Amino acid sequence: MTVLEEILTSADPNVRDCALESFAEQATAAMLLEEAAAIEALRHRHESLYVRVRALFFLYAIHRFYLPGKAGVPQQALIPGTGVEHLLDRRFEEAIQVFLREPTSAPVSSALGMAYQRQAFQTLADQVRRSVKSVRGNQWMFRCGHPLDYPLRLRPELLEPGFPLLHETTPVRMDLTHSGWSDIFFLGMDYPEGARVLNISVDLAVRGEAKPPVEAFLRVIDEPVLRLTSIDLGASADVTTLREVFNFGEDYLGLLKAAVIASGLVPPGLEGADQPLELLLEKLTGRAGYGLEIASQVNDIPKGSRLAVSTNLLASLIAVAMRATGQTRTLTGTLAEDDRRLVAARAILGEWLGGSGGGWQDSGGVWPGMKLIEGQVATEGDLEYGISRGCLLPRHKVLDRDSVTDDTRRKLEGSLVLVHGGMAQDVGPVLEMVTEKYLLRSEREWKARQDAISVLEDVLAALRAGDIPALGAATERNFFGPLQEIIPWATNAFTERVIARTRAEFGEGFWGFWMLGGMAGGGMGFMFAPELKARALVRLQEILRETKRELEAAVPFAMEPVVYNFAINEDGTRSELLRDQQALMPPGYYSLLAPALLRLDPRTLTPARRAELERLSEAARQTDGFSSMPRVLFDTLMPMRRATAGAGEALPELLERYGFDREQHELIRQEMKQGRIGLAQNRLPLSATLSDVDAAEIADAARDITGAHINRGEAALRDGAVAVVTLAGGLGTRWTKGAGVVKALNPFAKIAGRHRDFVEVHLAKSRRVNLDHETLLPHVFTTSYLTHPGIQRARHEYEGPLLLSEGRSIGLRMVPTERDLRFAWEESRQQQLDERQQKMRASVRTALIGWAKSSGEASDYIDNLPLQCLHPVGHWYEIANLLLNGTLKQLLEQRPHLSTLLVHNIDTLGAAVDPGLLGWHLESGAALTTEVIPRFIEDRGGGLAKVDGRARLVEGLALPQEELEFELSFYNSLTTWVSVPALLKAFGLQASELGDAEKVRAAVRRLAARMPTYLTLKDVKKRWGKGQEDIYPVAQWEKLWGDMTALSELDSRFVVVPRPRGQQLKEPAQLDGWLRDGSAAYVESLGAWGR
Amino acid sequence: MKVRKAVVTAAGRRQRGIPLQTIIDRDGVEKPVLRALLDEVLTGPIEEVGLVVAPSDEATYQELAGEHRERVRILVQTEARGYGDAIACARDFTAGEPFFHCVSDHLFVSTLAPGGLTKQLVELAASEDCAVSAVQATPERFLTNFGAVGGQRLSGRDGLYRIQSVLEKPTPTEAEQHLVVPGLRAGHYLCFFGMHVLPPSVMEILSSNGQNFAEASAELARRGTYLAAELPARRYDLGLRYGLLTAQMAVALAGRDREDVLARLVELLAVTRG
Incomplete structure (x- = not known):
């Protein structure tokens, strides 16, 4: 019997309660694989449900937390698409069997980890349901x-x-x-x-x-x-x-x-x-x-x-x-x-x-x-x-x-x-x-x-x-x-x-x-x-x-x-039978239902309803709690001007303030209605040939970076040639499920002793670079209408130049079309839910399609707080805004030697100015060097591909067929080293022209026209009542930074970086794994943390 | 235990007209339901029947008893105080003896000769020396019509159970918690058949518990051995919607006119549209 089999099956609590970690941390990859095979067999033959479930969790943990980091485990591999499909369709056992047939690798382990974990929870949930159904009396x-x-x-x-x-x-x-x-x-x-x-x-x-x-x-x-x-x-x-x-x-x-x-x-x-x-x-x-x-x-x-x-x-x-x-x-x-x-x-x-x-x-x-x-x-x-x-x-x-x-x-x-x-x-x-x-x-x-x-x-x-x-x-x-x-x-x-x-x-x-x-x-x-x-x-x-x-x-x-x-309360639940005059619902019931009854011809009311209205009338005269009913009913029955919510008035002003382009909006609406843009139209044509990029064709930070690269990078740092640009204009929809708060400011985890937000983390990394290289990196946070005021008010401390690049582009969300909703829900692959949740989801979606049709497809979405009706228009514009709002000009004035920007997303906590990568980028002479990571199961949304022979980034929503995603080995971390001269060239500008607002606007418009426009659906929360929230899917459009790699005139290179550097934190549910798999410690090690 | 007397209740507000209905028995003889019932009860060990009726019904029932008139004593329930009270009205009649009891709004259909069911139940009570109620496994949707019992099957005894609990017209929720009997089909419960052999102590229990028969039965089970027996027969509750029709068809299909009735049914099926 192996060590883990013993832990799983022992009747002795001292053995049974042993932790997996005490074994797994010390074990080699070969030992872990041997144990995994043993408990995989055990879980199929053991009769105890909980032994089986615990075995599943052990297997999950081995693959999620321990095996990928062991010496000798390959870090790159393709995850088989058939297994992913099984996972999406909740055929977890089948998925496990597909993944087990693959050679050991970190990506396949990520897939196995997820499949084992889902199977474990499904088994537990099924057991609770069986027990609930079999309770006597049910x-x-x-x-x-x-x-x-x-x-x-x-x-x-x-x-x-x-x-x-x-x-x-x-x-x-x-x-x-x-x-x-x-x-x-x-x-x-x-x-x-x-x-x-x-x-x-x-x-x-x-x-x-x-x-x-x-x-x-x-x-x-x-x-x-x-x-x-x-x-x-x-x-x-x-x-x-x-x-x-x-x-x-x-x-x-x-x-x-x-x-x-x-x-x-x-x-x-x-x-x-x-x-x-x-x-x-x-x-x-x-x-x-x-x-x-x-x-x-x-x-x-x-x-x-x-x-x-x-x-x-x-x-x-x-x-x-x-x-x-x-x-x-x-x-x-x-x-x-x-x-x-x-x-x-x-x-x-x-x-x-x-x-x-x-x-x-x-x-x-x-x-x-x-x-x-x-x-x-x-x-x-x-x-x-x-x-x-x-x-x-x-x-x-x-x-x-x-x-x-x-x-x-x-x-x-x-x-x-x-x-x-x-x-x-x-x-x-x-x-x-x-x-x-x-x-x-x-x-x-x-x-x-x-x-x-x-x-x-x-x-x-x-x-x-x-x-x-x-x-x-x-x-x-x-x-x-x-x-x-x-x-x-x-x-x-x-x-x-x-x-x-x-x-x-x-x-x-x-x-x-x-x-x-x-x-x-x-x-x-x-x-x-x-x-x-x-x-x-x-x-x-x-x-x-x-x-x-x-x-x-x-x-x-x-x-x-x-x-x-x-x-x-010393009674618990209790009931009383109310008869005659006492048999009245609470006043709120009548505020809700009586107005409609009072509008009816009394002769059409049923006898019970008539008797009830008589009782209500009596109660309004005599009973506490009902005395305000006449006024309430009067207010409801009489036409009166509704108090216009402050929210409604503010929207036009906001649109005005943020430079909303009504003409472009109407054009997009027109195209949406006519079906020229939509989710289906986001995709590259089926005729495009798309294939994976071979690892040998791109650089690998672990393999290709030399001391010379590091030296060159360090010299550039000392020379003031680098600035960091953190993209913080997005809404972080997945982080808050559309709540419309600033993700960049969310104090998401305790690091170095206290809760810190994303901005602090990124600044701490720049501070570390400053200390290590005796420099003062300029750090720019791009913002949008939603994130700018909050980030500005937060006044984060930073020794070097700290700039906010305010967004100058805004969109107005629209009610989606039925066509796009159906495409997203019926024609796109998505995770099937548990039986009951699936039914619930189907029912909610039917209601939402009804909402879209009754509200008017492609009409303006204005039935929410004004800020929730607007949307930023994609991170491509966050770079363009550096030019439009003068931030790049300011940077160049402050740092005349500035040649490189490290652009990264607010989610990418491990991104930092690494001298080796910087040196490699400079040495290569590339316009853009994008960091990619080997794809794990959770990395959805496109990646690095060869399209018609050219290596470029492809967004998930642009893939001609969804299943192609898992044929791509590398996932885009969105961290890009940008050559400033090459960027200006792509816009058709000289550095000296950055002060000419009209010229810059024209240059941005020109390049924007070459960037594809994607239509996306985002969840937005609408709050009402006492803490109630509804989530609506709304349509918005965006242009994405990764598409710059498709421009033939830009020399785009790609480099594979370690996963902790490139992975993104998209939702709070990832936090625990991020903490446990060492990613949090990695991020902590990168920063110089203030008080 | 020697059982000589029977108590038949016919005083219920809802049921008092039912025994007066006419049916055609399996031999093709037209007779009132009451007569069919008395044929069953009095063809065997029972010597005398106490028939509990509502005031003013005495003459009608006396008349209907026909040839059994001499062996039927009419007992009057002066106020409509329920089923248990109706049984308790026969306290003097039973005079401290165990007795056979059946309701008058059911019809019992079996392949046995008249009196066979009564005889079987009485002999069982005598041999086991305890109270016995006949039961029929009944689907849960009919639980609202009957008293039901929970208990354990007696090992080696086909169709015989030791009663542990009794509930009157339980909901399926209650039945599932308290009345599940191992060996029955899912969703089926042992419901009263309408025939019982009861000890004299039931009269005392009824008078002390406010004349609730189900509670009295439950008390019997607590006090000592109380058996439930499945008989080779089906009972038909005539008080239900289409109850008399169903019972009549069951009797006819079990008797000499089976072919004729079947032919008429087929014809009905052919010419009527749903």
Whole structure:
């Protein structure tokens, strides 16, 4: 048995919990390959799911982190395209087999790493789903395939005359311990002993008295429809077909639909059944022509609160529907323990149906008060027995008053300030990182996990003793200790700045910080001495706002920070049956739906609707909360001038200020409409011959750079012949998913002791060059309308000349055409998602095509904040702008010997002025020397190719056929050494003409006309409501720098550089790998870091 | 255990008209449902039937009992207080003896001779010396119509189960959690067939628990051995929509007019359009 086989299969925890790294770091490539082959065979024959999954993660880590760097492993190779296609289509096993047939190399290892990792997560996800489906009480719903088989009936109380209203109120939950994300299903099912949290049900309010923040309503209606209404999202729909019930993405009612299905009202087995919903409603109500109405309301709690609002809303809706159909023991009041467990299991099912995911503690609001939630070891008789060590559902132990006294509960309420910092975050990548690290048992992280588990004991002890300062100390120790040890990305600059300021202001009276949920920045807790709480409530709001203002250009915030009032809820979810005059929906419901009803002829209203309006009228006169209804309805019914948003007014001014070229815009629109430009037209003609460039045909930094090159480069540096140009005008769409903040300023990682942004990192590298070569490199950051003000305000420190080259070109985004959307989604290869997510995506895309058609294809996109409607026009213009805005002229005046620019993207953290590469470029006499890296699996978007015999860069969107990409060995790092004289020549300019603005403009226009224009689709976020975000695909155009290599008059050379130098950080999910594979350390070694 | 008496309930608000309906039995004889039922119950070990009816129905039922009139005692449920209470009305009639009980809104169709099902159930109760309820494996979509039991199959005994839990008209959610019986098809549960042999203690339980029969049955299971038996027969609930029609067809297809009825069905299928 090999070392890793032993670790994977041992029953002894001391062996089983050994880390892969302790072996892999020391092993040679041959040893690693031998182990990999052994555990590859093991995973196919072993019966334990978790041994198989852990083997997959070991294999992933071997290929992702260890093998590529070992001596003797070739760094260049082609990744087989068939394997990539298997990966895209989620045939991970097939992909693995294709890649395994290839000779060992770093690129193939990158592909194997990805395939193993995806297969591991898919296996885990499949197992959770199987477990959810097989929970007793859930199985029948998957068998029910026809309305005639439908077995549920409404409880008779709901069919009483006047149709009473069943009203469920549910608290949300907060996790007082955060035991290292141990509520991830995979962890609980493999390591139930370590899966423990202390979870508290809480009521909340942003203003006034705290109350259960989640409400659900259900009643019979005298129309044969399923009426779904989300009061807080302002959405309502009458669902009449089964197909609509299963279409989650078409409106904002996805969560209600998931609840309808998971509760069994419309069982999941009916998906695809082409039967009228009316038939099912008739069975359910026992009456023809009747239906059901379900409404939900979340009171003032924004999205991303880390309080599991959406899971508890789902649970609340499921509970109300299960009560109504007799699936719980009680119609009203609280729920029995069995019923709570079933509601929790159904909520997990609902999350799966909706394509989202949560932790197993998330439906904690269903339970009362404080409870310890612990993983359960699967024993004989459990469905999970023999498959996983733990059960899907944990055990809830409600803490009684002997464990935690009333006094302690009041003390906690008197000390804790709950806030939402306002940051918008995607915790999905964090949860994947946690799972991966847990299964790899990396030594530091495994120890940290044990520490986090011990914090739970400290928290429990503090609660038993009523010692809130100790509680605060424990949660803060957890945050700064084990949690960040496991996931460094759990914290961020915003949170740490807020904590530091709070500590500075409140000193000893600030008892501790507490991170809620997946990561900091959204929902957070601060504990204070009780006498300070009133002041803390006010000051914390101000501190959060001030800190947000400082960082909002750099960090995506979804909303203004809020501070909540909160109270412990000792009931859990509960319901009441409202009859007669009490049977009214909340006022928000009527603000949404009553105006349309009032416009109808009263004779056309159903009797139940008429009776309800009578009740509403009565309530408006007599009931608190309804007294403002007449005014609200009056305002809605009467035509009134809408307040024009400041946003709308600012757009024309912005366009004017940034020199928007309306004529060119109209031309592009015309061409888009006529189909002359579009995604399909981005591609090179099929007649173009395209082939790979042989490694021998281009330079290799490792092979070809000599001492003479280094000497020449150093001399040039001393001579002031070089400047650095960092392209920072782009939007970093993938970094923030279209949030429209400045990626360059995003404090993305702790380097040399503190969070640093991209600009700081690039300046630190220039500073290092300055120190090493006794020079002062000029460093230029190109900017755009979006990034310029922020970068200018940030005032980064740099000893040498620091210039901002302000963008002078701007585009106005357009609504895409259906043709382009379909091309992007249906004709281009893209990653298939998991079954449910794929369905969700298809449904959202159908809705977006509908949006594009109804908004007007190729019309201006103006329905967003003005800055979100504009777009920069590609990095080709960022170089042209150096000429247009006088930056190059200024540089040449300051550095008369300037001959070379190192142009690189803001994403390329390893790019720096390397004397050897500089010397090689100068020696070659090339106009442009572009750095390329061997293609790994994640390097998508074109690369270096021979097109009709000439080596040049080709953008991914210009490839005549997508599958050609993986026939190209080298990926473009976008780092280019540019000869200034050759650049000027290409523009047809002399250095002396740079002061002639008209001439320069003409030169730029002339060259621009020779550059291809690409139409692209970008995601843009639109924010609304309380932290809600919609993402729209919008069309924009751009010209790209890499196409300069296609100009025949420019001598373009290419050089292969090591991967850490050339790789780009495009999205936050890459950060952990970047840190673990040594790239972060490499970048740190390149810089001279200030304080 | 010697069982001499039977209690037949016919007082339910929804069911009281059902036993008065006429059917044609498998021998082609036209008779009221009640008569068919009494033929089954009284052709065997049962000596006397206590027929529980609603006030003012006494004469009608007495009349319908026909040739069994002498062996039928009419018992009146003075107020409509449910099924359990109807059984409890026979407390004096059963006089501390175990008794056979069946409902009057079901029709039982088997290949056995009249009385065969009753005899089989009574003999089983006697040999096991415990309460026995006849059950039928029923698809979950019909759960809302019946009481259902959960339990374990007795090893080596075909169609015999030890009852562990009883729920009245459970939802499939409840049934899946509490009533799954190993060996049955997925989505099928043991639902009451409508025939029981009950010990005298059930009367005492009914009077103490507010006359809920399902709860009384569950209590019986807690107190001691209580068996469920699958009989070689099908029961048809006449109270369901098209229940009488279905039952009549089942009887006819099992009897001497099978060919005739089949021919008519085929003709119907041929000439009617969906």
